[in-house]
Amino acid sequence: MDIKVTKLDGKAAGKVAVSEEVFGLEPRADLLQRMVRYQLAKRQTGNHKTKQRGEIARTGAKFGKQKGGGRARHGSRRVGSFVGGGKAHGPRVRSHAHDLPKRVRALALRHALSSKVKAENLIVVESFADVEAKTKVVAGVLGERGLTNALFIDGASVNDNFAKAARNLPNVDVLPVQGINVYDILRRNTLVLSKDAVDALEARFK
Incomplete structure (x- = not known):
């Protein structure tokens, strides 16, 4: 399947071919629920006593x-x-974490990506370096595209200028592709991937 690629300001920049096994699955709510529960339980401190x-x-x-x-x-x-x-x-000091098979976690991430595609809330941009590295400018560009509640995933390393400009914006998260996770995908309305992030995800699940 093909997904349109745009620049950060919305101008067309071609298409990118993606795998049906990663972005074209029929989302399963039970898998997503299990993964979110796993993530939230794992991050609990459990120090109440x-x-x-x-x-x-x-x-x-x-x-x-x-x-x-x-x-x-x-x-x-x-x-x-x-x-x-x-x-x-x-209550006693304890860990709230529980086990979830690695294959289930990987499958849940693919279903989370597919859920954004199905809901038409996935945007692929050529690069995050196409805009001036100022919070006011980035906020204006994102506001014009309606990206006021979004998760931005870059390649192996995040573009520093974009990350610094966007970190003061509410409801906007910027992560490298290694940090992509089901909970952060679902808690934001729109998922924005760079071409590098798409390539990395395709290679990860190949």
């Missing part, structure tokens, strides 16, 4: 008589029923 009764600095001696007090029977003051006591079954 409460003290259990064994970690409370308080006496464990029985503080009242078993009978005759007129109140409920109690032993240690470190239990969770008292103010300042330990939390029963509270």
Whole structure:
């Protein structure tokens, strides 16, 4: 299949042939959901924690008589029923990450790319160096094309001038092709790939 190539300002710059196995799949929501869940779980810090009764600095001696007090029977003051006591079954420091096969992760990325093609939200540009490296200029160019919520993927290295000019723009992300991922693709309305990024993705999944 062929995808039109434009310059960053919207002028035509030819076409590029892409593989149906990478950009022409029928998107599967279940794969995308599994991959997004995998990414979000992996990046959780998991450092939330409460003290259990064994970690409370308080006496464990029985503080009242078993009978005759007129109140409920109690032993240690470190239990969770008292103010300042330990939390029963509270959160512990742990990793939230879970396994997902490498083949499933690769397939999910291909389905994410295909979903943008199917929704007509994929743009291929010749280069990101076609515009002056100033935030005001880049914002104007992107605004004219309606790219106010977009993910830009460059080749092995990001064009420094474009990255610096775009980093202050809200809802605009710029990544090298090595950093492309399902979550960032789906969280932005439009995916913009450079020709170098397309070539790298084709070689990656060949």
